[in-house]
Amino acid sequence: SQQGEEDPQALSIQEGENATMNCSYKTSINNLQWYRQNSGRGLVHLILIRSNEREKHSGRLRVTLDTSKKSSSLLITASRAADTASYFCAVLNFGNEKLTFGTGTRLTIIP
Amino acid sequence: EPEVTQTPSHQVTQMGQEVILRCVPISNHLYFYWYRQILGQKVEFLVSFYNNEISEKSEIFDDQFSVERPDGSNFTLKIRSTKLEDSAMYFCASRPAQGGYGYTFGSGTRLTVV
Numbered sequence: 001s002q003q004g005e006e007d008p009q010a011l012s013i014q015e016g017e018n019a020t021m022n023c024s025y026k027t028s029i030n031n032l033q034w035y036r037q038n039s040g041r042g043l044v045h046l047i048l049i050r051s052n053e054r055e056k057h058s059g060r061l062r063v064t065l066d067t068s069k070k071s072s073s074l075l076i077t078a079s080r081a082a083d084t085a086s087y088f089c090a091v092l093n094f095g096n097e098k099l100t101f102g103t104g105t106r107l108t109i110i111p
Numbered sequence: 112e113p114e115v116t117q118t119p120s121h122q123v124t125q126m127g128q129e130v131i132l133r134c135v136p137i138s139n140h141l142y143f144y145w146y147r148q149i150l151g152q153k154v155e156f157l158v159s160f161y162n163n164e165i166s167e168k169s170e171i172f173d174d175q176f177s178v179e180r181p182d183g184s185n186f187t188l189k190i191r192s193t194k195l196e197d198s199a200m201y202f203c204a205s206r207p208a209q210g211g212y213g214y215t216f217g218s219g220t221r222l223t224v225v
Contacts, residue, residue, distance in 0.1 A: 033213050040221075042202060043154065045213030088154065097142065097159035097167050099214065104153075 023089030117217035134203030
């Protein structure tokens with residue numbers, strides 16, 4: 001089954017606005033992680049939220065997790081041009097080591 | 112901040128040739144991974160490695176692929192006889208033994224099979 005599907009696929013906002021990206025998954029998870037990827041570059045880990053957590057903050061990032069709806073959201077507040085990148089959610093199931101990535105949201109911040 | 116280092120950053124190879132992609136994980140990490148991303152597609156899991164052996168592998172990781180940790184620092188992915196469809200970005204990642212930490216990814220090797 002597919003895991004970690006993000007929406008929207010693409011998002012363009014003005015600098016200074018907030019950006020919200022969503023992720024849905026299908027099975028029970030150990031944790032859910034968000035990564036950023038600049039074009040043609042590696043994946044940078046942003047934040048991890050465990051299945052027993054509901055919300056987590058890191059700087060301008062806020063992640064929520066609703067295990068009853070099997071969904072997560074990533075909020076970037078006060079966006080900057082440097083936030084332009086693709087954002088991926090990835091889920092880790094219990095009992096294995098395989099991170100399953102979503103298709104990603106392409107975020108463009110317009111200066 | 113500690114990094115996962117991958118070499119080379121780009122590799123072009125003829126179909127049927129063997130390639131070895133190299134990675135130096137973070138020194139105190141104990142779990143190692145290879146992922147790949149075909150252009151425009153999802154990041155896909157290939158293999159995980161712990162305690163000097165494969166702990167999990169995907170359907171993609173067939174007999175053409177192998178991994179090795181030849182010494183205390185390097186972690187390699189070998190593709191024995193490359194196919195056109197092996198063209199992708201290959202990412203190495205590592206994480207500490209304790210759970211609850213995200214993975215640290217390298218910047219990737221872009222493999223082009225011609």
